[in-house]
Amino acid sequence: MALLGIRGLTKDFGGIRAVNGLDLDVDAGQIISVIGPNGAGKTTLFNLITGMAPVDAGEIALDGHDIVGLRPSQILGLGIARTFQNVRLFPEMTVRENVMVARHCRTRSGMLTAILRLPSFRREEAQTRRRAEDALAFFGARLVGWRLETPARSLSYANRRRLEIARAIASDPRLLLLDEPTAGMNPQETQELTGLIHKLRDRTGIAIVLIEHDMRVVKGISERVVVLDYGQKIADGTYREVAGNERVIEAYLGRRATQA
Amino acid sequence: MAEQAIPAEVLEAAGPTLLPARGVDLRRSARLGLTAGGVAVFVSANGMVEAFSKRDIVGPISLGYAMLLGVALGFGYLAGRPPQVLQGFAAPRPGWRNLVGGLLAGAVAGAVMAVFLVLIATFEVRRIFLNIGPELVREAPRLLTVGQDLGPGLALIFGLATALGGLAGTLHLLRERWRRAVLAAVLWVVLFGLLASVVIQVLRGIQTQLRLWTAPIADVLYAGGALSVAGVALVAAAAFGASLLRTSGRRRRPLRRRLDQLPDTSRRLVRVAVLAVLLLGLGLLPQILGSFLSEVLNIAGIFLLMALGLNIVVGFAGLLDLGYVAFFAVGAYTTALLISPQSSLGLGWVFWAAVPFVILASAVAGLMVGTPVLRMRGDYLAIVTLGFGEIARLLFLSDWLKPVFGGAQGIIRIRDITIGPVELRGPQAFFYAIFLFVLLATYITYALQDSRIGRAWAAMREDESVAEAMGVNIVVAKLSAFVVGAMLAGFGGALFATKIGSIFPHSFNVIVSITVLVVIIVGGMASVPGVVVGALVLVGLPELLREFEEYRFLLYGALLIFMMVNRPEGFIPSGRRAQELHEEDMAQDAWLRERAADEREADVTAPAPRKAGEG
Ligand SMILES: Nc1ncnc2c1ncn2[C@@H]1O[C@H](COP(=O)(O)OP(=O)(O)OP(=O)(O)O)[C@@H](O)[C@H]1O
Numbered sequence A: 001m002a003l004l005g006i007r008g009l010t011k012d013f014g015g016i017r018a019v020n021g022l023d024l025d026v027d028a029g030q031i032i033s034v035i036g037p038n039g040a041g042k043t044t045l046f047n048l049i050t051g052m053a054p055v056d057a058g059e060i061a062l063d064g065h066d067i068v069g070l071r072p073s074q075i076l077g078l079g080i081a082r083t084f085q086n087v088r089l090f091p092e093m094t095v096r097e098n099v100m101v102a103r104h105c106r107t108r109s110g111m112l113t114a115i116l117r118l119p120s121f122r123r124e125e126a127q128t129r130r131r132a133e134d135a136l137a138f139f140g141a142r143l144v145g146w147r148l149e150t151p152a153r154s155l156s157y158a159n160r161r162r163l164e165i166a167r168a169i170a171s172d173p174r175l176l177l178l179d180e181p182t183a184g185m186n187p188q189e190t191q192e193l194t195g196l197i198h199k200l201r202d203r204t205g206i207a208i209v210l211i212e213h214d215m216r217v218v219k220g221i222s223e224r225v226v227v228l229d230y231g232q233k234i235a236d237g238t239y240r241e242v243a244g245n246e247r248v249i250e251a252y253l254g255r256r257a258t259q260a
Numbered sequence B: 001m002a003e004q005a006i007p008a009e010v011l012e013a014a015g016p017t018l019l020p021a022r023g024v025d026l027r028r029s030a031r032l033g034l035t036a037g038g039v040a041v042f043v044s045a046n047g048m049v050e051a052f053s054k055r056d057i058v059g060p061i062s063l064g065y066a067m068l069l070g071v072a073l074g075f076g077y078l079a080g081r082p083p084q085v086l087q088g089f090a091a092p093r094p095g096w097r098n099l100v101g102g103l104l105a106g107a108v109a110g111a112v113m114a115v116f117l118v119l120i121a122t123f124e125v126r127r128i129f130l131n132i133g134p135e136l137v138r139e140a141p142r143l144l145t146v147g148q149d150l151g152p153g154l155a156l157i158f159g160l161a162t163a164l165g166g167l168a169g170t171l172h173l174l175r176e177r178w179r180r181a182v183l184a185a186v187l188w189v190v191l192f193g194l195l196a197s198v199v200i201q202v203l204r205g206i207q208t209q210l211r212l213w214t215a216p217i218a219d220v221l222y223a224g225g226a227l228s229v230a231g232v233a234l235v236a237a238a239a240f241g242a243s244l245l246r247t248s249g250r251r252r253r254p255l256r257r258r259l260d261q262l263p264d265t266s267r268r269l270v271r272v273a274v275l276a277v278l279l280l281g282l283g284l285l286p287q288i289l290g291s292f293l294s295e296v297l298n299i300a301g302i303f304l305l306m307a308l309g310l311n312i313v314v315g316f317a318g319l320l321d322l323g324y325v326a327f328f329a330v331g332a333y334t335t336a337l338l339i340s341p342q343s344s345l346g347l348g349w350v351f352w353a354a355v356p357f358v359i360l361a362s363a364v365a366g367l368m369v370g371t372p373v374l375r376m377r378g379d380y381l382a383i384v385t386l387g388f389g390e391i392a393r394l395l396f397l398s399d400w401l402k403p404v405f406g407g408a409q410g411i412i413r414i415r416d417i418t419i420g421p422v423e424l425r426g427p428q429a430f431f432y433a434i435f436l437f438v439l440l441a442t443y444i445t446y447a448l449q450d451s452r453i454g455r456a457w458a459a460m461r462e463d464e465s466v467a468e469a470m471g472v473n474i475v476v477a478k479l480s481a482f483v484v485g486a487m488l489a490g491f492g493g494a495l496f497a498t499k500i501g502s503i504f505p506h507s508f509n510v511i512v513s514i515t516v517l518v519v520i521i522v523g524g525m526a527s528v529p530g531v532v533v534g535a536l537v538l539v540g541l542p543e544l545l546r547e548f549e550e551y552r553f554l555l556y557g558a559l560l561i562f563m564m565v566n567r568p569e570g571f572i573p574s575g576r577r578a579q580e581l582h583e584e585d586m587a588q589d590a591w592l593r594e595r596a597a598d599e600r601e602a603d604v605t606a607p608a609p610r611k612a613g614e615g
């Protein structure tokens, strides 16, 4: 059984059908790219999976269990973490705190244990810190050291993207959804990030779905490519299969021709 | 950090675009002068100068005059200040422009004031401006012309304003270190003058309680309730010296670090000693302060308790609650119902038996307010909670619930708090109860801020939907913030009820909510020290200086506007919001410094080479 199974997923925004009867399976440990022209419904797909937008019709199952209608926090707890296309950090919180928040669903201590500073609270707090710093160390020296204590808003753009990924990783997900992780990065940074994404999968075995516009990244990273257009899946396969697909070429070229 | 100024020749050679501003901008000075004149006219016309003229603070200078002098000095200082330059650029050299800037501002302000005086001397405006009475200019004591006739009075005002503005402007000719010392001296003189009654009472109290010979100091410092000449000299000299010492070149290691390096046993000893001294001081504090000042502290303490609670709701969790007084009322009424023998329940319990029920009732109230507003944010939340606050007051006032809460007659004969056989009667005894609860609330605040739920609140404040997506259940986080905030306000209400001895619905109006909110905004959102100082100053000071009472909300308003424009993060900001500028450099520096210090300590024999980034 697939890790994530989506059947007939549909979402309307007023008159626009942003996602239209979508079927998609994600297997454990897979790296999948979702591509498609602007407005194809890629981000909306992520919003639906993570519970941030209500589903109009269709099913989403994680390990065979229906997750439609759950709160986003519950879905994160079940193991689906995401990043955002327009980086959304907690800007005034420090880098470390940003990541520590993601451990919320993996920790238990309540207000009373915090006030009484029970040993269990101290232990858990220390562990949360360690896990947060481990997640940040995934990006080498870029986010650790003195940067741990700086507010997230003072980071460079690329580092904000990295921090967002670290925050998602820290929640111990089984499925990681990355919305245009390389946007705004230079080619060298992009390459470094693709390497890291591979490493992450190899080390932890989690499934990664990423939305990507840079075709070199898509080619280099993905074991499977899913193409959306007008909320529908128009192609699904390896990069080669998809790149040669008539409808895909048409979707991209046709759209581009009208835009120009 | 060493200022790396670009030498003037280099800038000169680089051309006009790189040149820093030439010094004080005189048009800006004139504008500041106009503002100063406006402020002076405003405080004269709304009666503040007159209302404050009965309290002499320094020699013969009353608080009212001090305010006008302060306006001239303050704006003169601003007007003489050289413009800020970007880092790395050479700052303009101090010179005659600083003086002229100050003089100009003072002169403009003086002129504005003079025009105002002529106007109110010629026209009868009392019908419209109630506070502009004949005693301001026309009849004795001719407050605004300092007892002179109009002609000489105008000359005096104009001259004085110009001179003071100029004087303040010349402060910028001093080196930074000396200027700071002068400012410190002025500040402390004003403070000692303003708080004369407190200082005198404390010095007397120390003598009677501790048998130290401190009362004569009060006689030297003050004459007739105002600072004497000797007092001014002493206070100014002490403040001046202390400021110079503090900024003297050798930077000592911070106390904390030095403490850490002591051996374990002596460190424990130091800690115990400090704690003992603190406890002793606090134990004696109400005795030293006397009944009146203790009462002032108690009132400030109750507001502080509420402010700490609201700080959790607004400062930590970002939920703007304008109906916060409802929880205060719930705490007060629960207490009153349970411990007054004359309430509808007629139980007459002891205070401590009521505490669990206060907690319970406030928690329930927190849930009742929190649940319906779960989906609201920002302005909408504020308006709805404002409504809830009023609903609570009206319920306590209503005829419908009169059999329970007593309607407008409220509940009377609320018993004092007892500790064993001892009754905490009177402000001095009551202080201990307040102090206990404030301490508890402070501890809870710190403990929660630095915990799982504290981070969840902070995340929710920053971005609610992302917090939810990162695993924070927003419903739980919001409700818990409301509940904890409600409990602290409930404690405040409980103490309030026993302190006053009887409660009436009209004590719980929206003004209480607003006062508490002003305390945390001005003090510093999410900052516990800020909230403490805010409560002491904004609530304690008006209690202390009764003349302020009438102008309390005017001052709050002015202060709020000033803070929003100049220091939105509050007077003592929380660490997180403290440094807007250069924080990255500072964090890096601090980290490097700490590491270098650790290395030095680890290897004393072979000191680590200086880090390049450090100097
Ligand atoms: N909250 C919303 N309200 C209304 N319409 C929306 C909303 N979110 C998305 N849409 C619409 O749904 C369609 C799909 O948007 P979506 O953001 O999913 O596209 P995308 O594939 O992520 O595009 P891009 O590549 O530009 O990020 C668009 O037409 C968009 O305008």
Ligand SMILES: [Mg+2]
Pocket: A042, A043, A044, A085
């Ligand atoms: Mg998108």
